[in-house]
Amino acid sequence: MPSSCREVALSLSDCMSKTPCMQSGKSIKECLKENGEDGACQVLRNAYFECKRSQLDMRKRIRGTRVY
Template sequence: MPSSCQEVALNLGECMAKTSCMKSNTKTLKQCLRDGEADECDVLRRAYFECKRGQLDMRKRIRGPRVY
């Protein structure tokens, strides 16, 4: 995994591990993210999506990730 998105991915994984969806051990991480049961992790999910999408956009590759 590229280092630019690695920190966001780790934070998302830690946040999802704390949710009730993951603690029940009946669903996978992918299923919990798809179903949208983890409202508290939506900001991190969106940040990870934007990071991965930015790797495909050549303009963002040259300019680098946005820092707010």
């Protein structure tokens, strides 16, 4: 995993480990598919998705992320 997304991935993992879904014994993959996530975990999930997507988008890799 590239280091640019590692911190977000670790934060998402920590956040998900504190959810009732993970504490009931389900895997992180099963819990991410469910919609009953915390607001903070949802924000981290979106940030991780955008980070991974920006690695694939050549325009973003060359120009950098857009700031409005």
